[in-house]
Amino acid sequence: MKEKYIKVILISTFSVAVIGLGYVYKDEVKSFIKKVFGGNLFFDKSLQWWREGSWGIKTYNALMELHPDFRGQVKKFFDEVEKELGIRMIITSGFRTPSQQAALNESIQASPNYSFHQYGFAIDVNGMKEGQIIIQQNSSRQKWIDSGIVNIAKKNGLEWGVNDGDSDRVHFFVRPKGKTASQLYALLKEGKTDSKGYVVV
Numbered sequence: 001m002k003e004k005y006i007k008v009i010l011i012s013t014f015s016v017a018v019i020g021l022g023y024v025y026k027d028e029v030k031s032f033i034k035k036v037f038g039g040n041l042f043f044d045k046s047l048q049w050w051r052e053g054s055w056g057i058k059t060y061n062a063l064m065e066l067h068p069d070f071r072g073q074v075k076k077f078f079d080e081v082e083k084e085l086g087i088r089m090i091i092t093s094g095f096r097t098p099s100q101q102a103a104l105n106e107s108i109q110a111s112p113n114y115s116f117h118q119y120g121f122a123i124d125v126n127g128m129k130e131g132q133i134i135i136q137q138n139s140s141r142q143k144w145i146d147s148g149i150v151n152i153a154k155k156n157g158l159e160w161g162v163n164d165g166d167s168d169r170v171h172f173f174v175r176p177k178g179k180t181a182s183q184l185y186a187l188l189k190e191g192k193t194d195s196k197g198y199v200v201v
C-alpha cells in the first residue's frame with residue numbers, strides 16, 4: 001500500500017515537472033515540432049480542403065514533398081488565391097528526381113540537375129473552380145495575369161515561369177537565398193543535404 005502511494009506521488013511529480021518544463025520552454029518545444037514535422041502544416045485546419053477529392057490529395061502529397069523551406073510559402077500562396085479569388089490551386093508536378101527530370105527533358109526547357117523542381121523549389125500548377133480546371137498551360141499569358149494568380153504568387157515571393165525568359169505558364173518557383181539551380185547542384189554534389197536528401201541552403 002505504501003509503495004503504491006509512493007509510486008503515485010513519483011509519477012505525479014514527474015508529470016507536473018514535464019508539463020511545467022514544456023510550458024517554460026514552449027518556444028523550444030514548438031520549434032522542435034516544427035523542425036521534425038516540417039512546419040505547422042499538420043496542425044493547420046485550413047489545409048483540410050487539400051484532402052478533398054483526388055486532386056486535393058495529390059496536391060497535399062506534392063506539397064509535403066517540396067523542400068521544407070518552400071512548403072509554407074506555397075501553402076500561403078494557395079490559401080490567398082482561394083480566399084481572394086475563389087480558385088483552388090492544384091500541383092500537377094512538384095518535386096522531381098533527376099531521372100524523372102531527364103524523362104521530361106524532351107518537352108521542357110530545364111535539363112536534369114538544373115531545374116528547381118529537382119530541389120523541391122518549383123511547382124507546376126493549375127487552377128480549379130467547382131471541380132473544373134479553369135486555368136492551365138494552354139491558357140493565355142494574359143488570362144494568367146488577369147486571373148490575379150500571378151500577382152498573389154509574386155506577393156508571396158514566388159517567381160513565374162513566364163518571367164524567367166521562357167513561356168512555362170504553369171511554373172512557379174523560388175531561388176532560395178538568391179541561389180541559381182546550378183548553385184544548388186553544386187551544394188548537392190558537395191553532399192550538403194539533410195537526412196531526407198534536401199539541399200541545405
Ligand SMILES: [Zn+2]
Binds near residue numbers: 117122123168170171
Ligand atoms: Zn515547372
